[in-house]
Amino acid sequence: MADLYTYENWSDTFPEFDSKDETKGALSALRWAYDTYGDSIIYASSFGIEGIVLIDLISKVKKDAEIVFLDTGVHFKETYEVIDAIKERFPDLRIHMKKPDLTLAEQAEKHGDELWKSQPNLCCQIRKIIPLRESLAPYDAWISGLRREQSESRANTNYFNKDEKFKKVKVCPLIHWSWKEIWRYVYKHDLPYNKLHDQGYPSIGCEPCTAPAYNVDDLRSGRWAGTQKVECGLHES
Template identity: 60%
Template sequence: MHHNSRDYFDIIKWAYSTYGNNIVYACSFGAEGIVLIDLISKVKKDAKIVFLDTSLHFTETYKLIEKMKDKYPTLKIELKKPLLTIKDQAAKYGENLWMTNPNLCCQIRKVEPLKEVLSNKVAWISGLRREQSPSRKDIEYINRDEKFKNIKICPLIHWTWEDIWTYIKMNNLPYNELHDLNFPSIGCEPCTSQVSDGNLRSGRWADKDKIECGIHVN
């Protein structure tokens, strides 16, 4: 790694010593998420980790979460569901909202639930990396988040995709088996496709003019 290899760990330690129980890690259980969970578990055994469960995730993702719960039994891993079930959402906005209005679907199923999770937290942790996309290249370790009115901490900003996988393999961590099938970035099933061009995020909302779910956009 080209950066001071302890920086990221110092940031995590700083975050938990500063914010204690007032911080939450919003984890999507992608490759970065697995690394962060492992690192966080070394700092705070009972850290709160929230997965935004849209009810539209791949079976493989849910299986991975169960594996991680078994591996880190002291962590508080919570699956946070939106207020509307898929059925309610269909009744209110029409079937397959992710096709007709993906931004609204993400707003209802990801952004709003996260807002609720963060409403009583001072800070949150995210696995964003600068390399992931142009919209993420300026992210810092510690960011003021205008959208959720709190502090967003991103310990892995300098990690490369290769760094992430080196860590996973070295520590023999479970990971989403879809990663082995050319799915670098894994979100909800209807909006995630395989990648053929080597761009780490191009499999998300592939046929749409959309690169973010809205959580990381102010």
């Protein structure tokens, strides 16, 4: 069945799901995705608040699902703490910590110190995009926590998307969820989450490139603050 729904055999015949049900179609989309792709799908998680919701939903569908975390080497300690908490809460999940080929010292020697300041796009390429491409290579599809309300660039995201960057099918179950609904779910199910969310960080990435949000209407305004950069490149064509 998955042969009908790959990047190479892309069509617009993916099923639609009821966006008004209890999980706004997320659980149905995940069930369909795992039924279709089996072991050929992986969730790439940053372990932000959307990721915590997705992990809980995924665990209801496939207890031993595979998850990859892009361990750039410059994450907040609180991010590693929540990963440990998730491992304890969901011990059957297979969580892979994917590191870049270059250590921070090797990167500094080759490109200069604090590359995230001088060439942030190159830094993301080395520490995020290339590692994710390597991680996704064996799979037909991957899951992402994108929501339509997060930013203008994500407003047209569908449950199933043709990912031109990684040549995969990208599954986005949370497209219809609001920020309030994400938090309501976390509190209802008493899920662990990154404590930086309580300190003004709605969106959390690498420590050098993440600050508290300065615009309450833009949850990602603390990412690469003071620059024109708005995405790490994982979700750009």
